[in-house]
Amino acid sequence: xxxxxxxxxxxxxxxxxxxxxxxxxxxxxxxxxxxxxx
Amino acid sequence: xxxxxxxxxxxxxxxxxxxxxxxxxxxxxxxxxxxxxxxxxxxxxxxxxxxxxxxxxxxxxxxxxxxxxxxxxxxxxxxxxxxxxxxxxxxxxxxxxxxxxxxxxxxxxxxxxxxxxxxxxxxxxxxxxxxxxxxxxxxxxxxxxxxxxxxxxxxxxxxxxxxxxxxxxxxxxxxxxxxxxxxxxxxxxxxxxxxxxxxxxxxxxxxxxxxxxxxxxxxxxxxxxxxxxxxxxxxxxxxxxxxxxxxxxxxxxxxxxxxxxxxxxxxxxxxxxxxxxxxxxxxxxxxxxxxxxxxxxxxxxxxxxxxxxxxxxxxxxxxxxxxxxxxxxxxxxxxxxxxxxxxxxxxxxxxxxxxxxxxxxxxxxxxxx
Numbered sequence: 001x002x003x004x005x006x007x008x009x010x011x012x013x014x015x016x017x018x019x020x021x022x023x024x025x026x027x028x029x030x031x032x033x034x035x036x037x038x
Numbered sequence: 039x040x041x042x043x044x045x046x047x048x049x050x051x052x053x054x055x056x057x058x059x060x061x062x063x064x065x066x067x068x069x070x071x072x073x074x075x076x077x078x079x080x081x082x083x084x085x086x087x088x089x090x091x092x093x094x095x096x097x098x099x100x101x102x103x104x105x106x107x108x109x110x111x112x113x114x115x116x117x118x119x120x121x122x123x124x125x126x127x128x129x130x131x132x133x134x135x136x137x138x139x140x141x142x143x144x145x146x147x148x149x150x151x152x153x154x155x156x157x158x159x160x161x162x163x164x165x166x167x168x169x170x171x172x173x174x175x176x177x178x179x180x181x182x183x184x185x186x187x188x189x190x191x192x193x194x195x196x197x198x199x200x201x202x203x204x205x206x207x208x209x210x211x212x213x214x215x216x217x218x219x220x221x222x223x224x225x226x227x228x229x230x231x232x233x234x235x236x237x238x239x240x241x242x243x244x245x246x247x248x249x250x251x252x253x254x255x256x257x258x259x260x261x262x263x264x265x266x267x268x269x270x271x272x273x274x275x276x277x278x279x280x281x282x283x284x285x286x287x288x289x290x291x292x293x294x295x296x297x298x299x300x301x302x303x304x305x306x307x308x309x310x311x312x313x314x315x316x317x318x319x320x321x322x323x324x325x326x327x328x329x330x331x332x333x334x335x336x337x338x339x340x341x342x343x344x345x346x347x348x349x350x351x352x353x354x355x356x357x358x359x360x361x362x363x364x365x366x367x368x369x370x371x372x373x374x375x376x377x378x379x380x381x382x383x384x385x386x387x388x389x390x391x392x393x394x395x396x397x398x399x400x401x402x403x404x405x406x407x
Contacts, residue, residue, distance in 0.1 A: 020321040023131035027325050030132075030354070031332075038339075038347050 051122015052361070055106075055129070055368070059360035062101035067353070076101055095230040095263040102360050103226070103259060106367020115368055126365020130255050131322045133358035137280055138329025139338060139351045140272050146330055149281045153248070156400060157285040160249050160393065164190035165293060168389050169300070177381050180206040181214070183297045185382050188218040189252065189389045191290050199290060203298040216377040217386035222256045223370060225394065230263040236398075239407030240265040240274035247275065248282020250390075250397040255366045257283040258359060269353050270344070287320050 060068055064075030077098045080090045090096040096104075109115070115123060141149075165186045172182025187200035197214045200206070229251065233243040247260045257279045267273030332338055339345025344352070 017321065019128050019131065023128055023135060023322045024325045026128070027132050027135040027329075030136075031351075034347055034350055034354075035338075038345075038350070 048122040048125055051119040051365075052125060053122070054119045055123065055126060055361045055364040058102055058105045058109075058364035058367075059098075059357060061105065062098040062364075063357070063360050067357070093231065093234075094227075095234070097263055097266045098360055099259045099262040099266075099363055100226070102364040103367035103370075106364045107370050110368045110370060111372050123365045123368050126362045126369065127255075129358045129362030129365065130258070131325075133258075133355040133362060134254070134280065134284075135322060135325035135329055136351050136355035136358065137276070138326040139333045139348055139355075140277050141281075141330045141333065142341070143330060143334045146281070149278065150285065152245070152405065153278075153282045153285040156245070156249055156397075156404070157282055157289065160397060160400075161190045161286060161289050161293060162296075164389060164393055165296070167392075168385060171385050171388065172381070175381055175385065177385070179301060180204040181382065182385075183301055184211055185214045185217065185385060187293055187297055188214045189386060189393070191252075191286055191293050196290055196293065199294050200297050203294055204301045212377055213380065213382040214386075216375055217382045218252055219370065220375050220383075221386060221390040222251065222253045223375070225251045225390075226256050226260055226263075229260045233264050236402075238402070241278050242401050242405050242407055244275035244278025244280075245282055245405045246397055246401045248279040248286070249401065250394040252390075254283045254287060255363060259363055259366075262359070269349050269356075272352055284323060284326065288323060291319050 060070070060073070060075075062076050064078060065071065065073035075098060077091070077096070080096060081087045094100075168186035168189050169182050172185065173179075177185075183204040184197050184200050184206045188197040190196070197211055197218065201211045225247075229243075229247055233246065238246065243264045244261050247257050247264070251257045251260055258276060261275035261279035262273055265273045265275035267276065333341060333348070338347045338351070341348065
């Protein structure tokens with residue numbers, strides 16, 4: 001197992017939360033857009 | 039890679055995933071009405087349709103995954119596309135949030151009670167059985183724990199979440215991830231065919247896939263392959279499968295907690311259980327619940343017949359899934375899968391097969407068509 005692979009796994013540990021917030025923000029933005037559109 | 043940094047570096051990969059999605063699903067929504075999608079072309083010939091669409095359930099979702107897998111394992115992923123492709127899980131999560139527009143609170147409660155009961159039994163039975171089998175076959179506690187988490191909850195995230203709690207070596211993590219992914223890929227293509235062969239109803243299939251398939255993306259893909267649905271009549275398998283899958287994802291922090299406690303007892307180790315628990319709570323599920331509330335209280339218009347807002351959102355989540363799953367396909371590397379081996383593979387095979395059969399029996403007995 002190389003250092004690079006270890007680094008990638010560490011990044012995985014970190015980003016799940018960031019990804020969740022990004023998904024929530026993106027969904028909220030799209031929803032506002034949809035409500036304005038119709 | 040996080041979402042920080044230069045946003046532009048994500049664009050080429052996202053465009054590549056979107057191109058695959060349009061190739062599979064058609065370009066009508068993107069100003070290319072002349073391209074009907076590869077699925078439509080397969081269905082136009084009766085003989086090809088019988089084998090590809092009817093038997094193998096090759097709809098746009100599976101086509102997206104297959105094209106992604108083919109690109110990854112033949113020409114490879116170009117460096118400029120890699121950052122964007124890593125955002126595939128984000129697309130799946132946004133799709134899951136919008137999927138909330140299919141449910142009412144009552145429906146969610148009814149489905150939820152069934153799902154939580156079955157999932158709870160399966161998650162903890164799989165967890166304890168894998169730990170026991172691992173011990174019997176002489177696996178060390180850390181390896182058995184990460185594998186048990188992967189096989190009982192939602193695959194890769196569970197393996198990754200448990201690893202620090204049991205201080206697993208990276209090789210053990212990689213073996214477990216490869217084992218879990220291998221079975222996911224196999225079930226993705228076999229479950230829809232078996233479901234048709236056994237004459238399962240879309241609702242039963244959703245419950246089976248949601249209980250036995252490990253990865254959320256793969257549950258969604260199998261459910262949509264079995265019962266694609268339309269914008270006006272959304273897939274029943276997807277609706278049921280999603281609830282079962284989410285019930286399992288929500289159990290992730292509890293499983294990490296149980297494993298951490300069992301492991302610390304054995305190793306006289308100290309793991310910060312409180313932080314470990316809250317760090318693993320899947321926050322995006324709150325978005326899904328918010329969507330269920332918004333739909334139930336009529337903020338997005340009437341549900342029957344669905345309002346224009348709801349129809350738009352339902353078409354949108356199909357695109358999000360198509361794009362996300364094209365990216366998921368591009369992350370399946372046969373070289374990585376070949377890393378699965380030894381005891382994790384043997385135990386994984388036994389547990390995954392037993393779980394698939396047991397879930398099938400439970401679902402056909404307990405869930406009415």
